[in-house]
Amino acid sequence: MTTTATDPRTAMMTLLSPQGKRDPYPLYEALRAYGPLIPLGPGQLLVTGHAECARALREPALLSTDAAVQDAMMPGWRDHSSWRWLTKNMLFSDNPDHDRYRRFFGVAFTPRRIADLRPVVTERITALVDRLAALGADGSPVDFMAEFAFRVPMAVMGELLGIPEEEQPGFRGAIGAITTALEPIQDLEQLAPGDAAMDELAVHFTELVAERRARPGTDLVSELVRLRDGSGDLSEEELVANFMLLLVAGTEAPMDLIGNALRLAVEHPEHAGRLREDPSLAPGFVEETLRFDPAAQALNRMAARDFDFFGVPVTAGTKVTLLIAAGNRDPRQYADPGVFDPARQGNHALTLSGGAHYCLGAGLARMQAEIALPTVLRRLPGLALAGEPTFRDQLVQRGFGQLPVKCG
Ligand code: HEM
Structure with a gap:
């Protein structure tokens, strides 16, 4: 898709359309033409620059969307x-x-x-790659997202x-629905799928907490229930809310990272080949995928x-949107930002945030x-796309819906 420079509001509206979500990168470049900080009328500021996003993430005067902020915003x-x-x-909290x-x-x-989790993570991944190979053994297409990318972090x-x-596997629907609540919405009714999913997970985790309290095991839930009950630092609801965050944050974005990395490996056989030969190149490949x-x-x-932000006066109540994916391609920060280069040094991608909420x-x-x-690439050297991937209708948490592959 090519995009001619347009006014920032139109570019933002296009960005939020299904087409813009599928390929947002030309729109970021169109927006970048207006500078690293773009006031979108009173009370709204867009940030496209790398240095500016990085500073904003560490700026105490900028709050996350906590309850008081949501009262103003939604x-x-x-x-x-x-x-x-x-x-x-x-x-979605601020201090204290x-x-x-x-x-x-x-x-x-x-x-x-x-680091202690490495052996179990390796074991799970090996089993899941074996499973993927078995599913695709007869040459039929397999959805890499459902059958592998989701299952690993899950x-x-x-x-x-x-x-x-x-x-x-039964958690995938609820997790995905909750991430849709993070997208910009026109109408509160759009929260309905996220509400239903959150209710479902809340029941699950409330029961799990009660169960582990009664019969502690060796898992993290048992450990944190014991800590909570000993310290009183957290309410029961706060414990449950943060377990739900761990589940959702711990699966959806890592799923997309694995899906995006695989797609980039397929599109760049020269880099995939090097990684297949030498798995020690994986950190560079992953970091560059994140960027x-x-x-x-x-x-x-x-x-x-x-407060004053890089010379732009920001007034209390201003909504600040950090386009970190645009910052990740800021030519002031990166040479050839539009080139996928796993050997890039000093990456500093903004994708995992920074500051207090890192x-x-x-x-x-x-x-x-x-x-x-590297485990997938080594085990399935003939892996190839088996059709066009679909994208979920999301930008904040962007990723494939389905990524059909043939296992070789
Ligand atoms: C590629 C994978 C991941 C990406 C892209 C990602 C991205 C992010 C981002 C951007 C934030 C901060 C948002 C903000 O500043 O407003 C964040 C926070 C968080 N992430 Fe991740 N994340 C990933 C994986 C994970 C995993 C595996 C876990 C859990 C085990 C996790 C748990 C969390 C938690 C608990 C927070 C909140 C931290 C805080 O507010 O202090 N994330 N993540």
């Missing part, structure tokens, strides 16, 4: 259980709650704890959250007070993708 949200639960998790949540859950995602989160393997085709494309903030699962997401990709 009146009526309190009638919707998706956002009632979301605003009790760390991602955010620090409290992050301290509590941070213990589970230290580099040491993530197996990892299932291990942590004590979700038995046979129940794991080039990010699973999370935009983040929202709101100004808590008046992705808690970043190490875990990278580890899974770094193991999964």
Whole structure:
């Protein structure tokens, strides 16, 4: 798709259309022509620059969409259980709650704890690649998203959250529906699928917490229930809300990272070949996938007070949209930003956020993708696309709906 420079509002409207979500990158370039900071009328600011997004993520005057912010941005949200639960998790909180949540859950995602998971993650991935190979053995097309990209992170989160393997595929619908609540909406009714899914997951995790309290096991849920009951630092609802966040954040974006990485491997056989030969190249490949085709494309903030941002006066209440996927292709930051180059040094992609909300699962997401990709490429050297992929109608959490492949 080519896009001629248009006014920023039209470019934003196109970006939110199904066509724009399928291929947003030319629209980011059209927007970039207006500068790294684009005021969209009073009370709204778009950020397309890398340095500006990076600073915004670390700016204390810019708040995440917590309950008070939602009162200003989305009146009526309190009638919707998706956002009632979301605003009790760390991602959609600001201090002092955010620090409290992050301290509590941070213990589970230290580099040491993530490194300890490597053997089990490797084992799950090997089994899932074997399964994929078996599904495609007769040459029929297989949906890589449903049969592999989702199952890998779901197996990892299932291990942590004590979700038995046979129940794991059943969570995909609810997880996907909850991520749609993060998209820009015209009408609160669009939250209905997210509300229903959140209600379903809330019942599941409330029961799971009660069950682990009664019969503790060795999983993370048992450990965190025990910690909560000992410290009283968290309410029962906050515990459940953050377990739901872990499940959703821990599966949907890593699924898209694995799907996007596979598509890039298929499109760039020279890079895929090198990675197949030398799996130690995986971190560079994964980092460049995160930059080039990010699973999370935009983040929202709101100004808590008046302040000056790179010379632009921002007033309290301004809605600030960080187009991190545009920042990832900022020519002031990257040489040849439109080129997929897994050997790129000093990547600093914005995709896992930064500052206080820096992705808690970043190490875990990278580890899974770094193991999964070379394992697939080595086991299935003839893997190829078996049709056009479909995209979900989403931009904030952008990714394939289906990615049909032939296993060779
Ligand atoms: C490629 C995969 C992933 C991507 C692209 C991603 C992206 C992000 C982004 C952009 C944020 C911050 C949003 C903001 O600043 O407003 C975030 C936060 C978070 N992520 Fe991830 N994530 C990924 C994987 C994971 C995994 C595997 C987990 C869980 C194990 C996880 C758990 C979280 C949590 C709990 C937060 C909230 C942190 C906070 O608010 O302090 N994420 N992630």
